[in-house]
Amino acid sequence: MTALAARSPEYVRQAWREAAQGREIALLDLREEDPYAQSHPLFAANLPLGLIELQAWSRLPRRDVEIVLYGEGAFDAALIPAAAARLRALGYLDIAVLDGGLPAWSAGGGELFRDVNVPSKAFGELVEAEVHTPSLPAQQVQALLDARANLVVLDARRFDEYQTMSIPTGISVPGAELVLRARDLAPDPRTLIIVNCAGRTRSLIGAQSLINAGLPNPVAALRNGTIGWTLAGQTLEHGQNRRAGPTSDSGRAQARRAAQDLARRAGARFLPLAQRDELKNAQRSVFWLDVRTPEEYRAGHLAGFASAPGGQLVQETDHHVAVRGARLVLIDDDGVRAPMTASWLAQLGWEVWVLEGAGPADWDEAGPEQPPLPELPEVGRVQAALLADWLAQDGAKTLVIDLAPSAEHVKQHIPGSWWALSSQLDQALAQLPGHARIVLSCRDGLRSRFAAAHLAACIPTPVFWLQGGLQAWVAQGQTVEAGDARLASPRIDRYRRPYEGTSNPREAMQAYLDWEFGLVAQLARDGTHGFSVLAGAAH
Numbered sequence: 001m002t003a004l005a006a007r008s009p010e011y012v013r014q015a016w017r018e019a020a021q022g023r024e025i026a027l028l029d030l031r032e033e034d035p036y037a038q039s040h041p042l043f044a045a046n047l048p049l050g051l052i053e054l055q056a057w058s059r060l061p062r063r064d065v066e067i068v069l070y071g072e073g074a075f076d077a078a079l080i081p082a083a084a085a086r087l088r089a090l091g092y093l094d095i096a097v098l099d100g101g102l103p104a105w106s107a108g109g110g111e112l113f114r115d116v117n118v119p120s121k122a123f124g125e126l127v128e129a130e131v132h133t134p135s136l137p138a139q140q141v142q143a144l145l146d147a148r149a150n151l152v153v154l155d156a157r158r159f160d161e162y163q164t165m166s167i168p169t170g171i172s173v174p175g176a177e178l179v180l181r182a183r184d185l186a187p188d189p190r191t192l193i194i195v196n197c198a199g200r201t202r203s204l205i206g207a208q209s210l211i212n213a214g215l216p217n218p219v220a221a222l223r224n225g226t227i228g229w230t231l232a233g234q235t236l237e238h239g240q241n242r243r244a245g246p247t248s249d250s251g252r253a254q255a256r257r258a259a260q261d262l263a264r265r266a267g268a269r270f271l272p273l274a275q276r277d278e279l280k281n282a283q284r285s286v287f288w289l290d291v292r293t294p295e296e297y298r299a300g301h302l303a304g305f306a307s308a309p310g311g312q313l314v315q316e317t318d319h320h321v322a323v324r325g326a327r328l329v330l331i332d333d334d335g336v337r338a339p340m341t342a343s344w345l346a347q348l349g350w351e352v353w354v355l356e357g358a359g360p361a362d363w364d365e366a367g368p369e370q371p372p373l374p375e376l377p378e379v380g381r382v383q384a385a386l387l388a389d390w391l392a393q394d395g396a397k398t399l400v401i402d403l404a405p406s407a408e409h410v411k412q413h414i415p416g417s418w419w420a421l422s423s424q425l426d427q428a429l430a431q432l433p434g435h436a437r438i439v440l441s442c443r444d445g446l447r448s449r450f451a452a453a454h455l456a457a458c459i460p461t462p463v464f465w466l467q468g469g470l471q472a473w474v475a476q477g478q479t480v481e482a483g484d485a486r487l488a489s490p491r492i493d494r495y496r497r498p499y500e501g502t503s504n505p506r507e508a509m510q511a512y513l514d515w516e517f518g519l520v521a522q523l524a525r526d527g528t529h530g531f532s533v534l535a536g537a538a539h
Helices: 009-017 033-038 049-059 079-089 101-107 118-131 138-146 159-164 175-185 201-212 225-231 249-266 273-279 294-299 310-315 337-347 384-397 406-411 422-430 446-456 469-475 506-517 519-526
Strands: 005-007 026-029 066-070 094-098 151-155 192-196 219-222 269-272 286-290 327-331 351-356 398-402 437-441 463-466
Touching (some): 049 422, 049 446, 066 079, 118 506, 138 151, 175 249, 192 201, 201 219, 201 310, 249 269, 249 337, 273 327, 310 337, 446 463
Parallel strands (some): 026 066, 066 094, 286 327, 327 351, 437 463
16 A cells, blocks of 8 residues: 655644634544543544544545544554555545654644533633633532522533433423524523533533523523532432423514624624525535424435534534535524524534525424445345344354444344454454354444455455344344343444533542633643633623
């Protein structure tokens, strides 16, 4: 394979400084999510080797965008060449390696950040530092609830997160919905609105959104979210289903005027939907993003647009958009959610456009998002019934390896199957007993199909993928088992967030808060962020 060019850390950092002028670059961390979350540069996007075929065309839409790769060290012996080969096979033309890897990045004065979604979390801390977003501690909010004070608690997280744990009386209003719905949820201007999330970012951005949009109500973030609530020794609710109802015409109209004014003040631009082709540009990476709820998207959406609910998009820019300096094009059907989302993305340093005038007749596709994929490889396949026969007749001849996310494997997998990372299949096979055939599985068969093609090209043992994956296996009534007794790879595919779930150690939660408090200083030391908090937005 042709040797990769090397790009210095300062080269990448300078490209980030020029992102506001439309200079594009994608710094890709090829490791699994957990090692990525332990230490990475600010705008590095996590794209593990095993997910390249599944995600590259969505997250890197322009084939000649400049891509810089890094792995565990200066020049990872296997990870970087393998990733470069896969990217080239997908049509990418400009691929380089980060010269010296992360050690050189750090030695050159670049900051290394912990956790995931760091750009958005650091930005949230910067917002609070610059405009002093009001917040109330958990103990004070609990006292107000106990006194039946005139207040409403709005949970800005995804609905599934809200259902896992929530503040008593809290209503699920995911971030982009807040400005659209808050006037109807708190029509009395004397009602105190408390916005919460699990930690800090979505609470702060949500509360400041309402303040920026000119709500007459007093507004505050719940300081430190459900983490702060738990550390205060207070009780959370679980399994709640409180959601906002329909919006009123007057509430929607007021929200629309405020959101569009904010977006323009922040630097976002507007264009009629009929003129959207003007935003296509062969020299620019363009991301077409529908910021409505997942339910609305599935009911009907515009072809070519990805589902990116606005609050989560602001929270997870690094996941949705891997190219720093790219152009983002947003759409909604109410004139509120896209402009509000755009107001924050523009402050985060993105070129943002809002398409206006979309209505019910424009949603010409239905169903879940279908990411663009390369041609599916032709490689040996096996149906669930035949695999069941193989295992029943002589299971010792068939090695089944599950490539699903490890959390899914622990919940449910084919009896006797091993779990492995698709990026570490060669290491996994080295520690497993030999078999006459290998069958790869995953949830739907897609990940395992690509992995089977790569593996079949490297070993003499016959390799198959389970057609339809575990879904097909279960649909045919085959038995499954749970547990983590057969792990052939370390469970590093997902970083355990200290603000997720209900069983995190108190020390981990406190350490997470302490880390967030230090992000503003890290941004200042790093000097590449390009954030610009909208002035004059304090309540």
